[in-house]
Amino acid sequence: MATEAVVPQAIVMADFKGKVDPDWCPGCGDFGVLAAVQKALVELQIPKHEVATISGIGCSSNFPGFIDTYGMHTLHGRSLPVATGMKMANHTMTVLVTGGDGDGFGIGCGHFVHATRRNVDLLYLVMDNQIYGLTTGQTSPTSRLGMKTKSMPFGSIESPLNPVSLALAAGATFVARGFSAEQKHLTELIKQGIEHKGFSFIDVFSPCVTYNHDNTFQWFRPRVKKLEDNPEYDSTDWGAAMEKSLMWGDEIPIGKFFERTDLPTLHGAEPVLKNGPLVQQDSRIPADVAKTFIDELM
Amino acid sequence: MRQSFSVGIGGAAGQGVATPGDIFAKIFSRRGLHLNAYNAYQSIIRGGHTFLTVRTGPDKIATTDGKLDLLIPLNQDTMERHMRLLSAGSACLYNADLIKPGTPADGVQLCPIPVSKLADISRNKVAQNTLAIGAGLSMMGIGFPALESVLEEQFRKKEKAVIDENVNLARAGYDYATQNFKPFAWPLPMTDTRYAVLSGNAAMAMGGAAAGVKFYCAYPMSPSTGVLHWMAEHARKANIMVRQVEDEIGVINMTIGAAHAGVRAMCATSGGGFALMSEGLGLSAQAEIPIVVIDCQRAGPSTGVPTKTEQGDLWQMLGAAFGDYPRVIGAPLDIADSFKMIPEIFNITDRFQCPGIVLCDLLLSEGRLSVDPKELDFHPPVDRGELITSNGSNGHEAYKRYKITESGVSPRVIPGVPGYTHTVSSDEHDEDGVLISDEYTNSVKRRAMMEKRMRKENGIAAAVPPPQLLGPANADVTLIGWGSTYGVIDEACELLREAGISANHLPIRWLVPLHGDAIVDLLKGARRTIIVENNFSGQFARYLRSETSFVPDGNIRKYDGEPFLPHHIVEAVKEQLAGKTKLSVPAHEIMV
Numbered sequence: 001m002a003t004e005a006v007v008p009q010a011i012v013m014a015d016f017k018g019k020v021d022p023d024w025c026p027g028c029g030d031f032g033v034l035a036a037v038q039k040a041l042v043e044l045q046i047p048k049h050e051v052a053t054i055s056g057i058g059c060s061s062n063f064p065g066f067i068d069t070y071g072m073h074t075l076h077g078r079s080l081p082v083a084t085g086m087k088m089a090n091h092t093m094t095v096l097v098t099g100g101d102g103d104g105f106g107i108g109c110g111h112f113v114h115a116t117r118r119n120v121d122l123l124y125l126v127m128d129n130q131i132y133g134l135t136t137g138q139t140s141p142t143s144r145l146g147m148k149t150k151s152m153p154f155g156s157i158e159s160p161l162n163p164v165s166l167a168l169a170a171g172a173t174f175v176a177r178g179f180s181a182e183q184k185h186l187t188e189l190i191k192q193g194i195e196h197k198g199f200s201f202i203d204v205f206s207p208c209v210t211y212n213h214d215n216t217f218q219w220f221r222p223r224v225k226k227l228e229d230n231p232e233y234d235s236t237d238w239g240a241a242m243e244k245s246l247m248w249g250d251e252i253p254i255g256k257f258f259e260r261t262d263l264p265t266l267h268g269a270e271p272v273l274k275n276g277p278l279v280q281q282d283s284r285i286p287a288d289v290a291k292t293f294i295d296e297l298m
Numbered sequence: 299m300r301q302s303f304s305v306g307i308g309g310a311a312g313q314g315v316a317t318p319g320d321i322f323a324k325i326f327s328r329r330g331l332h333l334n335a336y337n338a339y340q341s342i343i344r345g346g347h348t349f350l351t352v353r354t355g356p357d358k359i360a361t362t363d364g365k366l367d368l369l370i371p372l373n374q375d376t377m378e379r380h381m382r383l384l385s386a387g388s389a390c391l392y393n394a395d396l397i398k399p400g401t402p403a404d405g406v407q408l409c410p411i412p413v414s415k416l417a418d419i420s421r422n423k424v425a426q427n428t429l430a431i432g433a434g435l436s437m438m439g440i441g442f443p444a445l446e447s448v449l450e451e452q453f454r455k456k457e458k459a460v461i462d463e464n465v466n467l468a469r470a471g472y473d474y475a476t477q478n479f480k481p482f483a484w485p486l487p488m489t490d491t492r493y494a495v496l497s498g499n500a501a502m503a504m505g506g507a508a509a510g511v512k513f514y515c516a517y518p519m520s521p522s523t524g525v526l527h528w529m530a531e532h533a534r535k536a537n538i539m540v541r542q543v544e545d546e547i548g549v550i551n552m553t554i555g556a557a558h559a560g561v562r563a564m565c566a567t568s569g570g571g572f573a574l575m576s577e578g579l580g581l582s583a584q585a586e587i588p589i590v591v592i593d594c595q596r597a598g599p600s601t602g603v604p605t606k607t608e609q610g611d612l613w614q615m616l617g618a619a620f621g622d623y624p625r626v627i628g629a630p631l632d633i634a635d636s637f638k639m640i641p642e643i644f645n646i647t648d649r650f651q652c653p654g655i656v657l658c659d660l661l662l663s664e665g666r667l668s669v670d671p672k673e674l675d676f677h678p679p680v681d682r683g684e685l686i687t688s689n690g691s692n693g694h695e696a697y698k699r700y701k702i703t704e705s706g707v708s709p710r711v712i713p714g715v716p717g718y719t720h721t722v723s724s725d726e727h728d729e730d731g732v733l734i735s736d737e738y739t740n741s742v743k744r745r746a747m748m749e750k751r752m753r754k755e756n757g758i759a760a761a762v763p764p765p766q767l768l769g770p771a772n773a774d775v776t777l778i779g780w781g782s783t784y785g786v787i788d789e790a791c792e793l794l795r796e797a798g799i800s801a802n803h804l805p806i807r808w809l810v811p812l813h814g815d816a817i818v819d820l821l822k823g824a825r826r827t828i829i830v831e832n833n834f835s836g837q838f839a840r841y842l843r844s845e846t847s848f849v850p851d852g853n854i855r856k857y858d859g860e861p862f863l864p865h866h867i868v869e870a871v872k873e874q875l876a877g878k879t880k881l882s883v884p885a886h887e888i889m890v
Contacts, residue, residue, distance in 0.1 A: 019721075019730060023737045049716040054555075057724070064721045065733055070713035071721030072558065073733070074551065075581050081548040085555025085563065088539055089513055090714055093559070114544040272539045279560040279712060281537055283510030283680075289535055290676035293504060297494035298327070298671065 011045050013038055018066040029206030029217070030060050030127050032180035037096065037125070038067060039183075040190035046094055053096045054083040056103035059134045060127035060206065063098040077108030080115040083122055084266070090279045091267040094194060095122035102132045105141040105161050116170035116199050121265040123193040126163065127180075127206035130215045137211035147214055163203040164245035164257055168238065174200035175241065175258045179224050180207065181217055182254065189256060198265050205254075220252070227255030235259050300789070302355035303486060304365055305434065308380055309372030312344040314424045317452070318370065318431050319350040323495045324448050325440060326354040327668050330489030334359040334785070335666035338860065338890035341520070341604045347375055349890045352666075356487050359668070360632065360785030364863040364888060367482060368437070370430045371397060379889050387483055391433050391475075393426040395419075409433065409479045416470045421463075428464055432471030439485025442472050494671045498636040498662035499524025499566075501669075502592055505640030506564045507536045508676045511590075513556035513563040515541040515549050517571060520604045521660040522594035525566040546571035550578030550591065558587045558722065560687070560712035562644055566592035569611045570601065572618070579653050580619030583751070585722040586700070586710070588647035588654070588683075590640065595659040597859045606859025607660035609781060609832040612809065612841060615655050624650060624706075624754040626762070627810040629657040629781030633667035634674075635807070641678040646761050649683035650754045651710060657809065659832070661782045661861045686711040686718065698729040702746055706753030755811065762808045764816035769802030775871055776824040778850065780806035780838050783830055783862060790867035799871065806838070814846040821848060828852040828874060830867060852880040860886040 016038040024030050041051060051069035055061035057076035064071030070093070074082045083097045104112055104126045115124070131149065132138040138151035142163065146155040167175045174196040178186035186204065193200035205224070207217050227233045227244065234240060241258035267273050275281055285293075305322055309315050319335060326333045333354040340346040351362045364383065369390045371377040374397050377390070384390060386405025394410030402408060411433060417425035435445055445468055453461045496504075503525045506514060514533075516526040526542070533540040539556075543549045549565045556563040567575065572593045582589045595611045597603035615627050626646050630636040639656055647654035686709055699720040701708040708729075711718040721727075725735035726744055734740050734747075767776070769791055779787045784805045794801040804820060806812075821827055827850040829839045834857040842848050854870040856862055862884070870882030 019732050020738070047716065048719050049714060052713055053721075062733070062736070065723075065731075068719050070719050071723075071731070072555075072585070073721060073723040073725060074554075074585075075577055075724050078547065078551040078578070078581075081543065081551035082555035082558075085513065085515075085552035085557075086559045086713070087555075088541070088552075089556035089559030089561045089563070090712075093714060110544055111548055114548065270539060271534055272537050275537060278512045278539055278556070279714075281512065283512055283562065285507050285536055285676045287676070290508075292535070293507070293532065293676075294494055294671045294674055297496045297500070298492060 011042055011047060013042055015048055016041055016067050016069070018068050020065060022066040023062070024059060025210050027209040028059070029129060029180035029208070030063070032183055033125065033127050033186070033204055033206055034063060034066055036183055036186040036190055039187045040194060043187070044191055044194060050092070051094045051096065052083070052086055053098060054079050054086065055097070056099040056108060058100040058103045060098060060100040061103055077103050077106070077111065079103070080108060080111040080124065084115055084118070084120045087120055087122055088267060088270070088278065090277045091121065091273060092277050097122055097124045099126060100133070101126060101128040101130060101142045102140045105163060109141070113170045116167055116172045116201065118266045119173055119198045119263055121198055121267060123190065123200045123202070125190070125202050125204060128163065128203050129206050129208035129212055131208050131212040133208050133211055144214060162245060165242060167201040168242050168245060168258060172201045173198035173260050173263055176202045176256045177254045178202055178204040179220055179254050180204055181221065182224065185226060185254070192256060196259060197261065198263060223250060223252045224254045225251050227253050227257065300355055300357045300359070300792070301484070302353050302359055303367045303438070303482070303484065304351055304353040304362065305368045305370065306349060306351045306366045306380060306383065307370045307372065308347065308349040308376030310345050310375070311339065311342050311348050313372045314427050315348045315350050315372065318427050319352055321431055321445070321448050321452065322352050323666060325435065325444050326352070326486070327493040327495045328444065329440070329486060330491045330493070331356060331486065332359045332493065332668045333495065333666070334362055336362045336661065336861065337664060338888065339605050347379065347890055349376065349380065349888065354486070356489055360788050361864060363789070364865065368434055370434065372427065374398065383888065389437060389479070389482070391430045407480055409475065411471065411474065416474060417467055422467065425467055428467045429471030432468035433475035433479065436472045436475040437479055437481050439481055442469060445472070491670065493668035494674060495666055495668055496633060497524055497664055497666055498630070498633045498658055499594070499664065500528045501633050501636040502566065502640055502656065502658065503528035504674060505637040507532070507538060508637070508678055509641035509644040510562050510680055511538055511564045512561035513539050513553065514565065515543050515552050516565055516567065517543055517546050517549050519568045519571045521596055521663040522566040522568050522592065524663060525592060546574040547578065550575040550589070551581070553589050554578060554582055554587050557589045558585070558713065562648070564590045564592070566594060568594050568596050569598050569614060572611065572614060576618040580621060580623065581724045582653040583619070583623035583625065584724050586651040586708070586751070587722070588651050590643055590647055590654045590656065592656040592658060594663040595657065603859045605660070607832065607861050608857060608859065609659055610837065611657065612837040615657055616810070616841065622748070623751060624652045624758060625655065625810055626652065626758055627655045627657055628808050629806065630662060631781065631784035631805055631807055633662055633665060634669040636662055637674055641680065645679065645681040646758060649681055649761065650707060650758050651683065652754060657781060659782050683707065684709040686715060689715050689717045699731045700727060700729045700747065700750070702729055702750045704753070705757050706750045707757065759811040759813070762811050764813035765804055765806050765820070767802055767804050767820050770800055771802070773800040773802040773825065775799060775801045775826045775828060775875065776804060776821065777801060777828055777830055777867070778804045778806070779830045780809060783832065786862045786864055787830055787867060789864040790871070793864055793868045794871060797868065799875065801871070812845055814842070817842065818846050818848055826851045826875070828854055828871065830854045830862065832856050832861065852882070854882045854884070856884055858886050860888070
């Protein structure tokens with residue numbers, strides 16, 4: 001991109017303040033996630049015009065409007081393909097994808113698996129509140145068995161999906177879980193996720209204070225245990241990560257489950273991008289190349 | 299009547315019908331002959347029945363016509379299905395060891411080839427095909443060297459022995475025919491022109507490359523997959539990123555993501571895949587991100603007949619995605635036009651920041667046409683519209699992505715440029731991108747944004763020319779078609795004129811914007827108007843009526859999966875002129 005010389009200035013929290021204040025319910029877990037993302041970008045000193053924040057639809061998907069970056073508020077469940085296309089066309093951008101559990105694991109689950117296996121270099125942050133909030137409280141793919149909601153008033157009879165295990169099984173190269181109330185820890189995970197070259201997935205417990213009376217801040221607080229507190233835990237061990245991901249109950253692990261750095265990213269593996277970001281490449285077919293295309297048909 | 303010569307080659311899928319077709323096409327086009335090829339096939343990889351027709355001649359060949367001069371049946375089934383298409387002067391070349399001829403019409407030459415005597419059939423499974431190509435060319439009066447050079451190219455990756463074996467086999471067939479069969483009365487002429495032979499799918503892919511497409515993605519779906527194949531094969535030479543995506547929902551959204559980042563992005567599918575894309579089409583419109591989607595129509599609804607043609611997706615395109623928004627829909631008239639239309643529609647979608655749809659069909663997608671290479675212009679005019687690619691020297695904090703303007707077009711910035719950060723959205727939004735779908739709901743702003751977007755329709759209408767009437771004024775009959783029926787109607791008009799019925803033709807190339815007033819103006823003096831289309835309900839007739847109140851005198855429709863042949867239209871016009879019916883549905887006589 002042709003740009004005028006800009007005198008470098010330290011990047012501060014105010015740079016990332018959105019045009020409007022979040023209209024989430026007071027006390028919503030998503031406030032903590034927004035602050036952690038802004039903090040991570042400041043700590044990494046990434047200029048806002050180099051960041052694309054792309055979401056689907058839902059409470060947490062309103063996120064791009066509340067942070068000043070190049071934002072994209074797409075369709076329900078479709079943030080990952082949009083983000084993939086954007087990253088492929090301009091891989092110099094830092095791409096953040098934000099959304100909820102319904103958006104990512106319900107309607108968008110197919111894309112989640114495929115963006116994961118493609119190792120698209122982006123950070124996918126799911127604000128997982130185990131409920132559909134913006135549609136006023138229905139069962140989500142991560143709602144617990146037996147949970148009562150407006151759509152399943154007598155309790156869910158379906159087992160919830162395990163996002164961390166699913167991401168590991170689909171081949172994610174960075175898998176973590178955070179908790180909105182653990183600001184510092186979450187900020188650290190986001191920084192690592194942004195810096196990781198490949199598909200980074202963070203499932204964040206971001207409690208819904210209006211519709212989910214089961215998985216509240218109070219419920220999570222005594223249960224979450226940081227993997228980082230266990231010096232023996234090896235986040236390069238996929239088997240150990242899978243095993244940890246299955247833990248649920250009195251102890252729920254949060255932190256970095258897994259990371260591997262030996263696989264190429266999608267844009268790194270694409271020969272066409274060796275000539276630079278697509279958006280900066282010449283889009284004209286040289287006359288000699290055009291001639292070969294026509295000669296094939298003669 | 300246009301002088302032409304048609305070869306039909308039929309067999310089971312997997313028997314190698316395509317190769318002889320390609321070889322004949324190459325030889326004809328290198329003689330400076332025009333050609334048009336259509337492959338009638340089934341959704342089966344091995345077995346079933348495939349029937350390829352190549353029609354050639356010195357003048358433009360706009361369609362196949364169902365008549366055969368040479369039939370090459372590769373199995374008994376083909377002999378039985380198509381022998382009846384042969385009439386006096388034509389010939390049938392077949393493997394005498396395996397195939398029994400039926401009873402031909404008078405004057406049809408039966409040409410049995412003693413394949414096991416001329417070839418070692420234990421070594422070469424497609425010996426009969428190669429022998430028949432050689433024999434056929436001899437009878438057409440084409441010298442052997444033309445075939446020799448094509449075979450050498452065909453097998454260039456193989457060792458010399460393989461090339462020699464095939465050349466010798468072809469020569470054996472050629473010599474055998476020279477000695478034993480009667481040549482055709484009309485030896486194929488030669489001209490100085492040389493043509494490229496290509497499918498509509500290759501044409502659209504190349505048109506994309508010419509338009510500067512940098513990102514293409516797709517999910518395989520017949521009959522659109524050829525676009526993906528061309529793109530994938532040529533991606534590295536053309537510097538286009540090509541991705542195969544998990545489904546068409548992913549496809550359109552990935553296309554939108556790439557387009558938003560600032561490159562021209564395109565995708566192709568067929569009706570079923572398009573149905574999955576429709577919500578994404580609305581996102582393109584609402585977020586004002588230009589994309590081009592190609593829909594290669596096949597016979598529907600649902601899975602329908604995947605290998606058969608139809609013009610049945612028009613209303614899906616008109617109604618795709620909910621809400622009102624500006625869109626542009628073009629239907630290329632032939633394979634050369636399939637190339638040309640892509641850069642044109644990109645210029646419109648870029649200027650007006652809206653989705654563009656190219657409505658093609660199997661007939662064009664998978665058919666083959668000879669095209670003057672000069673028509674394949676890889677440096678067409680490119681207009682990216684109001685696109686901000688640099689931050690210049692001004693302050694931009696007040697940048698409004700959806701600024702309300704008279705044209706409805708708001709300057710678009712490529713993400714990454716400092717000073718222009720903003721959010722684009724599928725939700726309704728204010729000029730600066732802030733959502734007005736939730737806390738900030740505002741009926742005045744909503745109305746203003748709707749009107750801003752819809753004002754772009756005026757600009758689009760001015761950017762697209764109205765259709766034109768072809769042929770004599772004051773004709774007895776005016777035939778109206780859209781998209782791929784252009785060629786067959788053109789030839790039908792010619793045949794009608796030869797039969798003493800003057801006919802003219804109104805081909806519709808742009809469906810949206812339609813230019814309804816211009817169409818009504820053109821048609822108001824017409825003596826008898828007939829709409830010709832490849833679907834059951836008269837989708838275009840209904841559309842034209844809804845836009846203009848115009849009702850034609852008659853309709854000719856076909857929905858059996860096969861394209862119109864010129865005589866179908868000629869006979870239908872005659873029966874309508876005789877007052878026998880107002881709706882003709884011609885029966886297809888070639889059984890595939």
